[in-house]
Structures are given as C-alpha cells and as structure tokens.
Amino acid sequence: MSRVEALRRFLVRRWKPIAAGAAALALLAASGGVLVAWSGLYSVAASKGHWLVIDRFLRFGMMNSVETHAPDVEPPPLDDADLIRLGAAHYYAGCAYCHGAPGLAMTPVAQHMLPAPPDLTSHVSLWTDQELFWLVKHGLKYTGMPGWPVQNRDDEVWAVVAFLRQMPDMTQQTYRDLALAEVEAEPQGGEEIARGNAPDAVSACARCHGDEAGPPKSELVPVLHGQPREMLENALRAYLSGERSSGIMQTAASGLSSDEVAELAVYYAGLEPPRRTIDTAALSGHGRELAESGDPARRIPACMSCHSESALPVYPRLAGQNARYIANRLKAWQAGQTARTDTAAIMVPIARLLTDDDIAAVSDYFSSLPQAGGAGR
Amino acid sequence: MNVLDPAGPDAGRLAELSWILFIGGGAIFALVLAITFFAMQGSDRSRKRLSGNWLVWTGGIAFPVAVLTGLLVYGLLLMGAESRPAEPDLRVHVEGRQWWWRVSYEEPDGSRLESANEIRIPLGREVEFVLTSPDVIHSFWVPSLGGKLDMIPGRTNRLRLTADRPGVYRGQCAEYCGGPHALMALEVIAMPAGEFDAWRAQASSPVENAPARGGELFLATGCGSCHTVRGTSAAGTIGPDLSRLGERRQLAAARLPMSAENIARFITHGQDIKPGNLMPEFRFLTADETAAIASYLAELK
Structure with a gap:
C-alpha cells in the first residue's frame, strides 16, 4: 500500500475530527483578531511606522499587486512634448505637494505620512509605463495615494506618466517652464510674502490655457481666447459639478466660487484670439x-x-x-x-x-x- | 386604420378577399365541429354513417381540391385586376428611415416637393408610391388604402393606390426596424383633386411672415444642419423637411398632434416622447427660446 493510499484512507476515516479542528482554529484566530482590534492595543500611529517585517510584507504585496493589475496596453508616445507639458502642469497642481518636484523638496507634512510618499525622481525607474499608468489611475489603498479623480480619462493619466518619465533628469528650470509657463509671479518682497498677496500659481488658468501673452503652450489644451462667455461658464460649472469628466480640470476648477467662474468666463471671452500660421x-x-x-x-x-x-x-x-x-x-x-x-x-x-x-x-x-x-x- | 373599412379599390379587393376567407373559414370550421360532435355524441346510425370511407374521399380530398382551386382562380383574377396603365397620375417617393418617412412628390415640371410623415393624395387618381430605404427594412402600410409593401435597402418597390373617399388614413411601419418602430406612423390625406392641385401649387414656395426671432434661433441652434426650411439657409437632409411643418396634422411621424406646445416638448424632451429617436434633446435652451422656435415652426403653413 503506497503512502498516498494510506493518506487517502486516513483522511476518509478521520475527516470529521480534522475538519472540526480546522474550524475551531479558524474561529480562534478570528476571535483573537477581533479581540486585538477591540482592545485598541494595536497602535495605528503613523509616527511609529511599521515593524520591519510588516513593512516588507506590505511592500511585497503592493509591488506584486501593481504588477498583476497593470493593463497590457500600448502607451501613447510618451516623448510627446504636448503630453509632457500637460502632465507637468497637472503634476504641479496635484502631485508635487506630496512627491516633491525637480528642485523642490517634499513638504514636511507629506514626509510624515505612513508610508511616506516616495521621492519620484528616484522611484519612477522602478516601474514600467503600464505600472505607472495603473498607479496614477487607481492610486494605492491604505497609503494616501489617491486614484485619478475620474476613471474615464486615460488620456490625462498618460500625460502624467509622460511627465514622470522625464522628471528624473529634469532641471528645476525646465520643470518650472513646463509647469508654470510664464505665469509665475515671484513675490517681490517680504511684505508680499508675509501677507500672502502673491498670486496663487497653482490655480492659475494661464499656466495651461495662456492669456493675453499667447495661446496654450500644449496643443492638447483648448484655446479659450474669444470663446463665448456662456460656453466658458457652462464648461467650468460642468467641471465643478462633475458632469464634465476631467481629472485635470475638475482639480483646477475646484474651489472656484460662482462669481469667480463668471469673471473667468468674461476674461477669456474678451481675449483676442491668438494669431496662427494658417495651413x-x-x-x-x-x-x-x-x-x-x-x-x-x-x-x-x-x-x-x-x-x-x-x-x-x-x-x-x-x-x-x-x-x-x-x-x-x-x-x-x-x-x-x-x-x-x-x-x-x-x-x-x-x-x-x-x-x-x-x-x-x-x-x-x-x-x-x-x-x-x-x-x- | 382598418383593413375592413376600405377607402379605395385596392383596399376594397383586400377587404372582399378577407371577408370571403373569414366567412368561408368560419363555415368550414362550424361544419367540422358539427361532424366531430355527431361522431362522438350522435346515435349509432349517424356514427356508423360517419365512419365510412366516403367522408375521407369527399371531405378530405374532393372538397379541399374544389375550394382551393376556386380560391386560386379568384385570387388570380384579383391580381389580374391590378394590371395598370403605364403611367400613374402622380408619383410620390417615400423613403422609410429610422424612424420617420421622407416624402417627395414628383412635380409636373420634374422637380420634387419635399415633405415628411404626411402624404396628400388626390381622390380618384392613381398614385404610385416609390418605396425605398437607406438604412434597414421598413414596410409601408396604409390599411385603408391597400396592402403593405416592404421598403428594402438597395431596392425600389412600387405600390399603386387610389383613394375613393376623402379622409385621413393612418399608416404604420409594418416591419420591425429597431427602437421606436412602433412609433413610426404616417398619415395619408385623401382630398378632392382640385384642392390637391391648389395645395401643391403653393406648397413649394417658402412660407412668408414666419416669426423672425424663432427663425433666427432655429438657425443659431443648428437645427438647419439636419432640417430643411425652404427659403432659409436651413438645408439639412438628415432629418425631416420642416418647410411646412405647421400645416401637418401630426408631429414626429404621427406620434403627437401638431401644436406649438408639442413641438416645444419634442425639442427639449424628444427622447421621452419617442425613445431612441435620432434627434438629440436641446435641454439647454431656455423655455423662452424653445417657445420661440416652436411657434416659428408651428407658423410654417
């Protein structure tokens, strides 16, 4: 009689006590878990960090999950200057606060998250294009990394990925040129800095859409100059209400008051259309x-x-x-x-x-x- | 809309044939029931008589052969009565579309008079309907005037009808053509020949004195990309011709009675009225703008 056969007979004869034992163990583990959570003894303090072994385990799971879930799609050309510029502008508004940017350190607030957001200049190379796309689109559970505000604008997600690919080698100057266009207004003196009168460059529409000085720098961004006021206003309100789908524009429009929306529409409606070379x-x-x-x-x-x-x-x-x-x-x-x-x-x-x-x-x-x-x- | 209430010779023949079939079929059915009853409940003598081979010979073979031969001869005679003169008095091109009817009258001078969803025909004159479809199979059926004929993409079918009695006859698409197929109807208005000629003479000219503001809004809203209004820059051919919309009795392929209120409802909530129809809803128009466009269209008559 082979060993396999012996094992089979044993299991057939004894399956009842074996199953009962397994069930009892599972019950014990579950109630133990509930007991620990109920007691409050486990500390959820972000300041204390994870035990090394748990930290390693979580990272291991995360890396594998991203690898498994990343879509098997062909990325658009990621060296596309328009795409990189669009991604840079959104990175400035949405990502830099936690992840830092070329020449800009991460804020201390972000550094003390658990896990601390990685410095992307050194981490981007760990991931494939598809994995980066998945990370930007879906975010990471339990880490504070948010998903993209809308799930049907893959084109916008790719813009950020295109920028991320360029970021590690980017100088501070290039980054500012891309993300801020010419809009950046440096505070002139201590008083302005102290009082916070410096323009808020994060929400400045002109970073992407241009202004009197010129049209949008990225061809992927619409020219608003001279568009009808009503259309511009409706578009902004649709972004605010979420009826119009865009992770970039919903972020940019958030926080605008109804009056500001109206003012902005009047402003862009009144701008002279930029001159173009006619093809x-x-x-x-x-x-x-x-x-x-x-x-x-x-x-x-x-x-x-x-x-x-x-x-x-x-x-x-x-x-x-x-x-x-x-x-x-x-x-x-x-x-x-x-x-x-x-x-x-x-x-x-x-x-x-x-x-x-x-x-x-x-x-x-x-x-x-x-x-x-x-x-x- | 009633097959048994014919308003023309073609429908009349169909009604006659229908009555013969109904009455004849009813009589034969009653006879079979009677024989069955006697076979089960009758006296021994009658049951014995029914069990002979003679019943199979007469009822099973001789009777059907005689009846069906008679019907065949009658049917062929009926079809023979449809032999036509070479040229009809009037030719109307009807294109079934998802989910309305493009109507185009051949004018004596060779030009076309465009309309939609309503067909006017002169009494007593033979009208040839030239039936086509650019999308899927539809079927043109005006029961009071005649039988139905399919409209098949890539094929031209011709149906000749004559109306004897003035009136409004409803028609219906009789071949499932998708979404709101059931709401794809039309009306045929049979009118005295003199009135018809007078109507046709003026129908091709643009309507004057239509409300100006509504007309401007109609164009600015982009309606003209799909609809035509003669005499304006609206020359679209994707949707129904609206040149004389206010004159029609019904709206949206005989879905609603014609009125400015119903036009306004259709502009903003057309998908509620006729779900799946291809006209988008213009909900961003203010009530005032919609009313102006609707009254403009209702005045096109």
Missing part, C-alpha cells in the same frame, strides 16, 4: 466638406451649423482651436465617455459616427481656420 492645405478637402456640409448619408451634420460665429453662445467656436485638442475630445467620446451635459448629449452621438480620417481632417481644418475677433462677446 492653407488643410482648408480645403474632406475637413472643409465635413465642416460645411457634413455627410448626410452617414447622418453627420455640418459642424458649422453649431460651431460658427453666428451660432448660439452655448456652443464653442472651433475656428482656430488646437487640432490635437479637437481630436482628443472627439476620441474621448468615441472611447465611451458618456454625455452628461446637455450639449454633450448632442455631440456624443455625432462624434461616434466619425472615422479616424474624419477626425484628423476636421481637426486640421478648424485649427487652420482663422478665428474671428472675440472681444466683447
């Missing part, structure tokens, strides 16, 4: 055809019916808009972003009828079309 080649052909006549056989209405100068002020004007922004927005709708605002309810079904070629053609067409003056709208 005359893009002004004819398929893009123009779609913009002016649509494609009735495919039920695609003409863009210009709603996006021209004479349309209602709830609709954005597209002339002079960044091509990459237009394309990105259309593709986000195609990728399943749902219509939660009243105007998106009209646009989403149209976006889903467009092919990649259509999107490229109309985006190029509109970005080449000269924008009419916006001041006074």
Whole structure:
C-alpha cells in the first residue's frame, strides 16, 4: 500500500475530527483578531511606522499587486512634448505637494505620512509605463495615494506618466517652464510674502490655457481666447459639478466660487484670439466638406451649423482651436465617455459616427481656420 | 386604420378577399365541429354513417381540391385586376428611415416637393408610391388604402393606390426596424383633386411672415444642419423637411398632434416622447427660446 493510499484512507476515516479542528482554529484566530482590534492595543500611529517585517510584507504585496493589475496596453508616445507639458502642469497642481518636484523638496507634512510618499525622481525607474499608468489611475489603498479623480480619462493619466518619465533628469528650470509657463509671479518682497498677496500659481488658468501673452503652450489644451462667455461658464460649472469628466480640470476648477467662474468666463471671452500660421492645405478637402456640409448619408451634420460665429453662445467656436485638442475630445467620446451635459448629449452621438480620417481632417481644418475677433462677446 | 373599412379599390379587393376567407373559414370550421360532435355524441346510425370511407374521399380530398382551386382562380383574377396603365397620375417617393418617412412628390415640371410623415393624395387618381430605404427594412402600410409593401435597402418597390373617399388614413411601419418602430406612423390625406392641385401649387414656395426671432434661433441652434426650411439657409437632409411643418396634422411621424406646445416638448424632451429617436434633446435652451422656435415652426403653413 503506497503512502498516498494510506493518506487517502486516513483522511476518509478521520475527516470529521480534522475538519472540526480546522474550524475551531479558524474561529480562534478570528476571535483573537477581533479581540486585538477591540482592545485598541494595536497602535495605528503613523509616527511609529511599521515593524520591519510588516513593512516588507506590505511592500511585497503592493509591488506584486501593481504588477498583476497593470493593463497590457500600448502607451501613447510618451516623448510627446504636448503630453509632457500637460502632465507637468497637472503634476504641479496635484502631485508635487506630496512627491516633491525637480528642485523642490517634499513638504514636511507629506514626509510624515505612513508610508511616506516616495521621492519620484528616484522611484519612477522602478516601474514600467503600464505600472505607472495603473498607479496614477487607481492610486494605492491604505497609503494616501489617491486614484485619478475620474476613471474615464486615460488620456490625462498618460500625460502624467509622460511627465514622470522625464522628471528624473529634469532641471528645476525646465520643470518650472513646463509647469508654470510664464505665469509665475515671484513675490517681490517680504511684505508680499508675509501677507500672502502673491498670486496663487497653482490655480492659475494661464499656466495651461495662456492669456493675453499667447495661446496654450500644449496643443492638447483648448484655446479659450474669444470663446463665448456662456460656453466658458457652462464648461467650468460642468467641471465643478462633475458632469464634465476631467481629472485635470475638475482639480483646477475646484474651489472656484460662482462669481469667480463668471469673471473667468468674461476674461477669456474678451481675449483676442491668438494669431496662427494658417495651413492653407488643410482648408480645403474632406475637413472643409465635413465642416460645411457634413455627410448626410452617414447622418453627420455640418459642424458649422453649431460651431460658427453666428451660432448660439452655448456652443464653442472651433475656428482656430488646437487640432490635437479637437481630436482628443472627439476620441474621448468615441472611447465611451458618456454625455452628461446637455450639449454633450448632442455631440456624443455625432462624434461616434466619425472615422479616424474624419477626425484628423476636421481637426486640421478648424485649427487652420482663422478665428474671428472675440472681444466683447 | 382598418383593413375592413376600405377607402379605395385596392383596399376594397383586400377587404372582399378577407371577408370571403373569414366567412368561408368560419363555415368550414362550424361544419367540422358539427361532424366531430355527431361522431362522438350522435346515435349509432349517424356514427356508423360517419365512419365510412366516403367522408375521407369527399371531405378530405374532393372538397379541399374544389375550394382551393376556386380560391386560386379568384385570387388570380384579383391580381389580374391590378394590371395598370403605364403611367400613374402622380408619383410620390417615400423613403422609410429610422424612424420617420421622407416624402417627395414628383412635380409636373420634374422637380420634387419635399415633405415628411404626411402624404396628400388626390381622390380618384392613381398614385404610385416609390418605396425605398437607406438604412434597414421598413414596410409601408396604409390599411385603408391597400396592402403593405416592404421598403428594402438597395431596392425600389412600387405600390399603386387610389383613394375613393376623402379622409385621413393612418399608416404604420409594418416591419420591425429597431427602437421606436412602433412609433413610426404616417398619415395619408385623401382630398378632392382640385384642392390637391391648389395645395401643391403653393406648397413649394417658402412660407412668408414666419416669426423672425424663432427663425433666427432655429438657425443659431443648428437645427438647419439636419432640417430643411425652404427659403432659409436651413438645408439639412438628415432629418425631416420642416418647410411646412405647421400645416401637418401630426408631429414626429404621427406620434403627437401638431401644436406649438408639442413641438416645444419634442425639442427639449424628444427622447421621452419617442425613445431612441435620432434627434438629440436641446435641454439647454431656455423655455423662452424653445417657445420661440416652436411657434416659428408651428407658423410654417
């Protein structure tokens, strides 16, 4: 009689006491756990840190979990300057406080979290692009690392990943140029510093969207100059209410009062549209055809019916808009972003009828079309 | 909408055939029931008589052959009665679309008069409906005027009908075509030939004196990308032609009675009224703006 056979017979004969013993042990362990939690003896103090063995165990679990869950997707080109710039600007507003930035130390508050947020300049290289994407999108349980504010804007998450890839070798100057554009206003003297009158560069819209001085630096960011006031106001309110989905813009808009929203809309509506070099080649052909006549056989209405100068002020004007922004927005709708605002309810079904070629053609067409003056709208 | 209340010769023949089938079928059914009853409950003598082979020969073979042959001859004669003159008096192109009907009258000068969801026809004149579909299979059926005929993508079907009696006859898409198929109806208005000619003569010209503000809002809202209003820059062909919307009796493919209030409701809450229809809801319009557009459209007559 083999050993296996002996074991089998033993188990068959004795399974009842074995099962009862296992159940008793499990019960004992569970009640022990409850007892420890109930007693309050275990300290949850962040100041004390974990026991070494627990720390190692948690890290081991975390690393493996991220590796397992990271999606098997092809990242967009991460050396894309527009993407890096967008990521840098959001990193400045959303991430730098805890993780530090080139030339900027982590705040003492963040350093005393448990676990302390890693200094990303040295930690980014530990992860693959996909793992970084997963970390930024989903955050980490029990650590204070938040997930992305919305779960349907992977394009924004990739922007941060693109920036993170560049960050380790970045100088402080490059970082500030990317994240702050020219908006940074250094406090002039002790009094300004003391009173806090220095402009709050974190919330400054112009870091990404530009101002009188010029258009957005990243092509992925929309030109707001000369857009109708009503449309700008609706967009900000939609970000504030969460109806419009964007981790970057919901963060940027949070904290704006109703009056500030109105003021901002007036400001950008009154700005002169930036001058562009016109690509005359893009002004004819398929893009123009779609913009002016649509494609009735495919039920695609003409863009210009709603996006021209004479349309209602709830609709954005597209002339002079960044091509990459237009394309990105259309593709986000195609990728399943749902219509939660009243105007998106009209646009989403149209976006889903467009092919990649259509999107490229109309985006190029509109970005080449000269924008009419916006001041006074 | 009643097959048994014909308003034209084609529907009349169908109604006649239906009555013959109903009455004949009813009589035969009653006969079979009677024979069954006697076979089970009758006296020994009648049961014995029913058990012979003669019943199979007569009731099972001779009777059906005679009846079906008669019906076949009758049916062929009925179909023969449909042989037509070469040219109809009027040709109307009807395109079934998800989920409405594009209507286009052939004008004497060769041009087309565009409309939607409502067809006016002259009494006593033969009308040829040219039936097509750009998307899925629909079926054109106006029961009071005749039988139904499918509208098949890539194919042109022709149906000739004549109305004898003035009236409004409802039609219905009779082939499931997705979402709000059940709400895809239309109306055929049969009117005296003189009135029809007078209507057609003025229908192709643009409406004048429509409310200006509503018209401007209609264009600024982008309605013209899908809808046409003759005489304006609105020249869209994705949705129904609205040039004479106020003149139609019904709205949204005979979903609602025509009124400015119902037009306004459809503009902002069309998906509640006709779930799944392809027109987006314009909920961001203020009540005032919606009312202005609606009264503009209601005045297009």
